[in-house]
Amino acid sequence: xxxDNDPLIRLGGLEKYFGDYHALRGIDLDIGAGxxxxxxxxxxxxxxxxxxxxxxxxxxxxxxxxxGGRDMTRVSPNRRPTxxxxxxxxxxxxLSVGRNVGFGLRKVSGDAAEKRKRVDExxxxxxxxxxxxxxxxxxSGGQRQRVALARALVLRPKVLLLDEPLSALDKxxxxxMQVELIRLQRQVGIxxxxxxxxxxxxxxxxxxxxxxxEGSIAQVAEAEALYRRPIDRRVxxxxxVMNFLPASISDGVVEVAGLGKIVADDLQSxxxxxxxxxxxxxxxxxxxxxxxxxxxxxxxxxxxAEVVYYGDMTYYDVRLxxxxxxxxxxxxxxxxxxxxxxxxQARLSWSPGAVTLFx
Amino acid sequence: MLRAYTLAFLVFLYAPIALLPIFAFNSGTVIAFPLDxxxxxxxxAVFSNRELHAALGNSLFVAVLSAVLSVLLGLAAARxxxxxxxxxKTAAMGLIMIPLVLPEIIVATSLxxxxxxxxxxxxSLWSLIAAHVLICVPFAVAILNASFQALxxxxxxxxxxxxxxxxxxxxxxxxxxxxxxxxxxxxxxxTISLDEFxxxxxxxxxDVTLPVYIWSLLRFPKQxxxxxxxGTLLVLASVLIxxxxxxxxxxxxxxxxxxxxxxxx
Numbered sequence: 001x002x003x004d005n006d007p008l009i010r011l012g013g014l015e016k017y018f019g020d021y022h023a024l025r026g027i028d029l030d031i032g033a034g035x036x037x038x039x040x041x042x043x044x045x046x047x048x049x050x051x052x053x054x055x056x057x058x059x060x061x062x063x064x065x066x067x068g069g070r071d072m073t074r075v076s077p078n079r080r081p082t083x084x085x086x087x088x089x090x091x092x093x094x095l096s097v098g099r100n101v102g103f104g105l106r107k108v109s110g111d112a113a114e115k116r117k118r119v120d121e122x123x124x125x126x127x128x129x130x131x132x133x134x135x136x137x138x139x140s141g142g143q144r145q146r147v148a149l150a151r152a153l154v155l156r157p158k159v160l161l162l163d164e165p166l167s168a169l170d171k172x173x174x175x176x177m178q179v180e181l182i183r184l185q186r187q188v189g190i191x192x193x194x195x196x197x198x199x200x201x202x203x204x205x206x207x208x209x210x211x212x213x214e215g216s217i218a219q220v221a222e223a224e225a226l227y228r229r230p231i232d233r234r235v236x237x238x239x240x241v242m243n244f245l246p247a248s249i250s251d252g253v254v255e256v257a258g259l260g261k262i263v264a265d266d267l268q269s270x271x272x273x274x275x276x277x278x279x280x281x282x283x284x285x286x287x288x289x290x291x292x293x294x295x296x297x298x299x300x301x302x303x304x305a306e307v308v309y310y311g312d313m314t315y316y317d318v319r320l321x322x323x324x325x326x327x328x329x330x331x332x333x334x335x336x337x338x339x340x341x342x343x344x345q346a347r348l349s350w351s352p353g354a355v356t357l358f359x
Numbered sequence: 360m361l362r363a364y365t366l367a368f369l370v371f372l373y374a375p376i377a378l379l380p381i382f383a384f385n386s387g388t389v390i391a392f393p394l395d396x397x398x399x400x401x402x403x404a405v406f407s408n409r410e411l412h413a414a415l416g417n418s419l420f421v422a423v424l425s426a427v428l429s430v431l432l433g434l435a436a437a438r439x440x441x442x443x444x445x446x447x448k449t450a451a452m453g454l455i456m457i458p459l460v461l462p463e464i465i466v467a468t469s470l471x472x473x474x475x476x477x478x479x480x481x482x483s484l485w486s487l488i489a490a491h492v493l494i495c496v497p498f499a500v501a502i503l504n505a506s507f508q509a510l511x512x513x514x515x516x517x518x519x520x521x522x523x524x525x526x527x528x529x530x531x532x533x534x535x536x537x538x539x540x541x542x543x544x545x546x547x548x549x550t551i552s553l554d555e556f557x558x559x560x561x562x563x564x565x566d567v568t569l570p571v572y573i574w575s576l577l578r579f580p581k582q583x584x585x586x587x588x589x590g591t592l593l594v595l596a597s598v599l600i601x602x603x604x605x606x607x608x609x610x611x612x613x614x615x616x617x618x619x620x621x622x623x624x
Contacts, residue, residue, distance in 0.1 A: 077520050078524060084516075086517055090511060092517075152521075155521065
């Protein structure tokens with residue numbers, strides 16, 4: 001990731017309405033050259049609309065879109081240095097793979113041999129060398145995805161826009177393509193902007209992530225910061241799993257239901273919420289103590305309500321004394337140590353800095 | 360039982376058509392069994408009849424122009440219907456489709472009144488073309504609606520994204536992909552116009568079309584075998600056109616890699 005002082009893309013005060021529906025609300029965002037950036041949010045949050053605004057398929061009611069220092073707000077998509085990989089891939093069914101990839105080269109200068117070379121290079125880059133003469137409709141989902149990538153990258157855009165590109169693939173294929181997309185982005189070195197509703201996908205792939213809700217950006221951060229220091233409860237709930245317990249604050253002392261009084265060291269950060277104060281912690285920041293282990297000042301008692309065994313990991317739902325809703329704890333399985341059973345007594349402890357207070 | 364019913368149904372449907380060639384080659388002028396003898400006289404009469412040729416020429420002229428105009432209008436209407444949202448769309452589409460269910464006799468009389476009384480235009484093949492476009496457009500729109508419906512809007516966006524203009528996108532992406540629909544609606548419109556009688560009967564002046572000419576022949580019983588010969592030729596032409604249409608349709612499907620979900624044949 002390299003970020004200059006001048007961002008490649010600068011979005012300022014974007015507003016977009018579809019009739020009465022307020023789709024984008026005051027979007028301000030800078031995206032750097034060579035960055036792998038994700039727009040993450042639940043469906044209907046405006047992430048796809050924002051991507052289409054950057055591509056030029058949607059106009060805006062207010063605000064500006066600048067790409068490479070030039071105002072592109074009213075520039076049509078065919079004149080922007082952006083190319084898109086569509087959710088449906090939009091492979092032209094009446095053209096061969098090679099003609100699909102070479103589709104945009106018609107308006108690019110250069111002779112036929114040179115263009116053919118560019119098509120071959122693009123196909124090789126996505127692992128489809130020698131597929132040029134195949135019929136587009138005879139391809140599998142993963143192959144279509146690669147053709148769509150090659151077709152966009154062959155034009156050497158400054159920005160590649162990806163609209164939920166992996167959502168149509170099965171799990172194995174999706175994980176494989178995630179790795180390939182990261183490799184591809186490093187190889188070509190241009191900015192990738194990915195739209196996804198899958199937080200795991202965003203965390204795995206992106207340099208930075210913008211989390212969107214209801215047409216506005218809630219938080220822009222690197223993956224780890226987003227996970228560790230969510231700005232508010234919505235972000236914390238959307239990214240990964242977080243256990244929430246009612247909390248009360250009096251004279252600067254925080255008391256959490258089920259956990260008891262929390263020492264200052266354990267409070268990692270505070271974040272916003274629109275309800276009553278709650279304390280949150282991630283499943284992997286707590287652990288179930290085994291007989292003989294101790295952790296003074298960081299002990300909570302409870303009973304195991306559910307065990308989900310994943311081979312390398314086990315997820316325990318633990319009902320803490322004084323709490324109705326169980327909290328989820330994830331623990332790495334260690335060879336020679338048995339997995340606990342439902343109903344067993346459990347002493348819970350948590351790491352320093354594990355707790356985020358939402359107040 | 361079902362088998363017998365199906366057989367009876369097919370006989371009822373196709374036996375009259377099978378009679379056409381039988382009597383077309385029969386030397387007697389009376390259309391009845393037993394047959395007299397074999398002759399190709401009626402076919403030579405068809406090929407030498409000037410009036411018939413003129414009528415056929417008129418019909419082809421009307422049918423070709425009606426089909427082309429209907430499909431052009433149908434393309435615009437279907438694309439607007441599927442791709443855009445605008446006020447009064449439902450009403451507009453409804454009005455376009457109404458001629459489908461409107462009795463032709465009503466269309467014919469009202470158009471006659473409008474053209475002769477209000478517009479003071481002489482009746483010509485052009486007035487007939489206008490009327491045929493009116494009744495063919497709904498068929499073209501119905502077929503092309505399906506074509507545009509099956510077309511992923513992202514395909515057109517992808518073309519624009521890759522540097523094409525709206526016009527070149529239509530040429531390079533939209534047109535090739537809806538081509539099977541265009542061919543199908545051209546053929547349907549052509550066929551409808553070609554055998555349309557009622558409106559043609561009302562709106563043609565001195566230039567009659569083939570159906571109107573055939574109707575006029577019916578008054579002369581001795582000409583009846585000529586109609587049989589002509590009918591035989593028309594059946595052959597229809598089968599040929601349908602075969603071409605179906606071949607085009609299957610080729611279109613194969614190119615787009617879609618599954619066959621019915622068709623003409």
